[in-house]
Amino acid sequence: MLSIQESALTVLELFLIAALGYCVGAVKARGISLGSSAIFLVALVFGHFGVSFPAALQTTGMVLFISSVGISAGPSFVGNLRRHGAAYILLCLFTAVSGSLVCVAVIRLAGVETPLAMGLMTGAYTTSPGFASAKEAFHGSAEAVAMVAAGYGIMYPVGTLCKVLFVQMVPRLLGADMEHERALVRRGAETAEPAEDGGHHRFRLDPLGFFTLAAAIACGILLGGITIPLPGIGSFSLGNSGGPLLVGLLLGHLGHIGPVDVRVEARIVEPVKELGLILFFTGAGTEGGAQLVEIVSQYGAFLLVYGIILVFVPLTLGFALSRRVFRLPMLNGLAAMSGGMTCSPSLAALIQVAGTTDVASTYATTYPIALINMVIVMQILANV
Template sequence: QLVGAESALDQATEALGNEIRQLQETNFAAIFAGIALGVCAGLIPFQIAGFSSPVRLGLAGGPLVVAILLGHLGRLGPLVMQLPLNANRAIRELGIILFLANVGLQSGGTFFETVFSIEGLIWVTLGLMVTLIPLLIVGFVARKVGGMNFMDVCGLMSGGMTDPPALAFASEMARCDSPAIAYATVYPLTMILRIVLAQILAQG
């Protein structure tokens, strides 16, 4: 609800609209326009001194950077970039489901043969070490030194590992947006660094 002078309210109505139905509608044109801009941004090459091949943000980093910019701007011409809460949550849940389904389909064919082989056990052990040791260190420092609460620590570690399923579990357990806020704070930088560093290491 807006409170103010009548002239100011008229200006706010022209800029924001004054129809409850429109506030509850999902503007798919804005979503797909943002995705298209993100894909184009991900294809732009960036030359880094000392490396022969250019670096690109790709299909993951490009849409992420564009989404951050559009979310900050709020609108792009006539397109409003804010989603209704229910639509936001539905798209978020659908994305996590599709992500997990894709991982299962890709790894399911040879999962048991790989895991129960000698080489597979070595990879599982190394994976556990690489995953757990940094998480325990970050969690301890954030909790004891930084004084962060448990929900923020969960969101921080989920974002640092770029792990949407972990965020979904933490949000379901917390029943609040605290983990998601901490996740969103560190996720963009972590994702971009992973994309860029992977290309740099491949050239090294």
């Protein structure tokens, strides 16, 4: 007779989802695969059948992944910002405006209620601050808030998968030479090495750099928890993803703080990122899967069509703008769109496709801009 303790059962479910996810992710169709992002898809199924995990698990995974990405991209961040900063800001604005216009079209032409359409948009953009801003805009109506949540619940998992597939499909459709594209990203980043300190010896608090990871996460969460009021609009915060990302970038760029060496061994960063993805995808997937079928059956599958349009119109137009107008390298354009639509899973997929974490500095540049944009956009759309 098989007897498993409840805590052990949770661990079993977690790693069973991960194992099945890697199996699904290894399957290729026309050279495209989901990779570790397939864990999210498998978790959706498990979530539908009642499997759930503590919210802290998902948050832990997210901060492990995003802080590790920041640390590894830190050395190239300043050069990337100096070279393409204006283009990234304009791309974020364009992405928010184009999505807003589609959302207004869904409201006006398709007759979808404004709160539901706004929920679809926040799910399509996978933006938690935008979702919170949309709910706040209708705080006086429980029915409207429920519609926002329904739209977000429908589109969050679908929007995530669409963007993961997008960043994998584009290089193949363009027939990209990935070695050439990687060289462009590295050249554009103008990676700077930490300056020497004139012979003074630095010391490390631990040999591998786990102190730096822990400090980046702790300080990042504190930074992300700071709420900045936006008079007449609402409030803004970096949250648990933006905060650790920026602190990780700062530590990765500096390389040391006074006599303390804060570098992290490269052989540690990659496993930590992958573990973070396992935790994040299982938590987010099971959470989304719990209500996905119920919401679709209640509101109709046609909402998915509108939601998918809300994903692909800004993505496609924004990427075309990055290439034709701003002349950004392909990988920088894809990273800018991942950041502009605040999607960490598509960044993870892009890192796998690109074979370099240099793209993360572009994501980090556009991400906080996109967060502010979406908070403001939700307040404007509420009055449409």
